Amino acid sequence: MTVSSGSISQSTTGDQMYQCVVNNPSGADRTRTLTIKVPATAPSSLTEVNKTATTITVSWTALDSSDADGYVVNVTSDTDTVQTVQVEGSSNNTITLNGLNIGMTYIITVRAYQQLLGPARSITLCQIEGIYMYLAHNGSCYTNGSYFWDSSVNAVTEAISCVLPGTSLTTGQWVRAADPDDPVDCNSNSDSDPFRCTNVTSPATLNLYLAQGLPVVQEGWYKCCLPTDCSDPNTNIIFANIFRYAEIESFTVADISSDMTVYPQEYKLYCVKIGHHSYSIHMGIGNTSLASYTWCDDQYGNCPGIVLVSSTNTVRYTVNVTWDGMTVSSGSISQSTTGDQMYQCVLDSFFDGEDKIRPLTITVPATAPSSVTVVNKTATTITVSWTALDSSDADGYVVNVTSDTDFVQTVQVEGSSNNTITLNGLSALATYSIIVRAYQQLLGPASTISVQTLPVSSITQLSNTQYRIDCLTTTDINPSTDVYWLVNGVMKSSSMYTSIDVLTYNNILLVYPDPLGVSVNVTCIAMIGGVNYSQFVILHAPSGPPNIVRGFILNATSIKVNWTTSSETNGYVIEYTTGGVTRNVVSISEDKI
Structure with a gap:
């Protein structure tokens, strides 16, 4: 220029x-x-x-x-x-x-x-995205359901533009939502119809503005229909709220984490006010006020809101909330609550006779999962289940595992019908508290059970025909009387034990499988606190002898033997005798000797 x-x-x-x-x-x-x-x-x-x-x-x-x-x-x-x-x-x-x-x-x-x-x-x-019809005002674009202060749309140069790209205007309309049979007359204005509008053929655009003051009975929701009028069932519709003095543009929740394992949960409430610069504003839950700001004046900035748009006095107020599963708290203010959390933002405009109220609901399960039960447990795992909640009452569950006061692990289970979980990586003979909560936007109340894991059993091969079974128990029992064994269902007494540390005994049983070729199930049973805990191990034996065994005389001092290997074996033991005397015993993993 x-x-x-x-x-x-x-x-x-x-x-x-x-x-x-x-x-x-x-x-x-x-x-x-x-x-x-x-x-x-x-x-x-x-x-x-x-x-x-x-x-x-x-x-x-x-x-x-x-x-x-x-x-x-x-x-x-x-x-x-x-x-x-x-x-x-x-x-x-x-x-x-x-x-x-x-x-x-x-x-x-x-x-x-x-x-x-x-x-x-x-x-x-x-x-x-996905909304190709939009509203525009003073060089900015707005989505469906946006709010416009009457003082900001009272000239043809400040009109609200309703735009449908890619189409040409035929008979579009602006209509007051409360009176759909009485559309805005674009060419004249009156007390009952204070608007006028202009249009653009392509893209289809209707520009709505106030030609005179907005009466209280005319404020509220208006809908724009493009490219045809609102009587066409195939037309496109978008809504705008035109208000006097001040209004709550939005009341929303932010920063709720999708990771439900983070506890307690923290989030923010945002209440956005738009319009006249003088007002009072409050946010609370039930009868408890979490934040209250009175005699605010945006011209002086005497209240702690964040200015989003200065020309329309659009200001956002924030409340930081902590939820511990039973109590909502913000700073020094707290309120006990169960189930969905019902918040309100209340705007008191000094020049309007009626408060503006916007509710906000955060979904929270009202009840804890019932019938939490141990399905199975081992020395290092516990499997629990519970009665699943309806999909309308839960989006999933969080299972928390503690030992004494220490957190061991927390697992999020997605889906209201998924009501069983196996918890891994636990310690033998340890007592755990297992806490199950359902969640929606936030976590609900808890059900808790206490579970002790089983003793540990392990196998050590001492020779080709002898095995040592180790079973770890706590030292608050008498291993001579409180520990016993079952070998293929037959009770055996344990005569050996050693102390590993001040908390743990190692109970030992020597097993001689007889006859050979038969699997052996060894169970260690310990009575702890009047409750029997058991853990078993199996000495697996092949189901039959090696197949197709063949011998070959190689010379005066050597014989070769081979056979067909089996996938269920770890190796083979070979012995040979002469005159009833065993001359040699060899253990190999190959299929010949």
């Missing part, structure tokens, strides 16, 4: 025509001209062609090659430059802009260039 050099500036359009003049005292002046080529006009008909969640494609009317060498496309959001792209060639008049974000308002500016850039053409576009 302007050429400047130091403090000197000059507005200009199109080619820049410079002169260098030498004043010749003895004759005519010497003059040399210089032209720097600049497009004289901005690209016209800048239009959105297509968009996805992360892209926007725009096009414009191409300039003649004598008027442009190419184009520069600049993308900004608020005041930040998002990207700038140079498009070479005057005929290349379409570009797809990538890497955009959902929910943002973008200003796309296109300039032609020759030696320098020419004037700009801009459009404002909304990047709203």
Whole structure:
């Protein structure tokens, strides 16, 4: 727009025509001209062609090659430059802009260039995933259900634009939701219909603004129908709330973690107020106030809200909440609660006779999972189950394992019907508290059972026909009387034990499998605190002898024997006798000797 050099500036359009003049005292002046080529006009008909969640494609009317060498496309959001792209060639008049974000308002500016850039053409576009119909106001885009202060839409230049890209307007409408049979008359206004509207054929756009004051009976929800009127069942609809004085734009919960194993749980409540600068605002649960700010005035900033949009006095108030499964607390304020948490944000506008109230519900299971039961346990695992809750009462469960006061592990089980879990990595003969809670947005009340893991049993092979079984128990028993063994169902007494440490005995049983070829089940049973705990091990034997055994005389002092191997064996024991005397015993893993 302007050429400047130091403090000197000059507005200009199109080619820049410079002169260098030498004043010749003895004759005519010497003059040399210089032209720097600049497009004289901005690209016209800048239009959105297509968009996805992360892209926007725009096009414009191409300039003649004598008027442009190419184009520069600049993308900004608020005041930040998002990207700038140079498009070479005057005929290349379409570009797809990538890497955009959902929910943002973008200003796309296109300039032609020759030696320098020419004037700009801009459009404002909304990047709203899945909602191609949108509202626009003062250069920003808004989604369905947005709020607009009457003082900010009371001129044709401040209209709320209802836009449906990619369509042409036929008979679109703005209609008060409370009275759908009485649409807004775009061409006249009255006390019962204070609005007027203008339109754009393509893309289909209806611009709604207040031509006079908004009566109390006319504030509230309005819907825009495009590209046809609201009587068409196939039309597209979007809603806007137009209000007097002040309103609660939104009341939401934020920062609830999807990881339910983090406990206690912390989150934020956001109440966003929009409109008149004078008000009081409160947030609470039940009859308990968690935050209360009175006689707020946004012109002076005397309340601790965060200003989001200064032109409409849009301010966000925050309450930090901690939930420990029984009590909601914020700072020094706490409130016991069960089940869903019902919050309210209350806005008192001094100039409006009625408080504005917005409720918010955070879902929490009202009851604990019932019938928590031990299904199985070993020395290092415990399997528990419980009665599953209905899908309307739970999204899943959290199982917490503690020993004394120490947290051992926490597991999140997704799905209301998944009501069984095996807990691994536990210690033998340890007592654990197992706590089960259902969760939705937050964790519900708990059911708890106490479970002790089993003793440990292990096998040590002492020889080809002798094994030692070790069984670990606590030292608060008498191993001579409180520990006994079953070998294939036959009771055996344990005569040996050693002390490993002050808390643990090692009870030992020697086993001689007889007859050979029969598996042996050895069970260690310890009576601890009047309860029998048992753990078993199995000495597995092959189901039969080696197959196809063959012998070959190699010479006067050597014999070769081979056989067919079996997948159920770990190896083979070979012995040979002469005259009833065993001459040698050999253990090998191969299939010949």
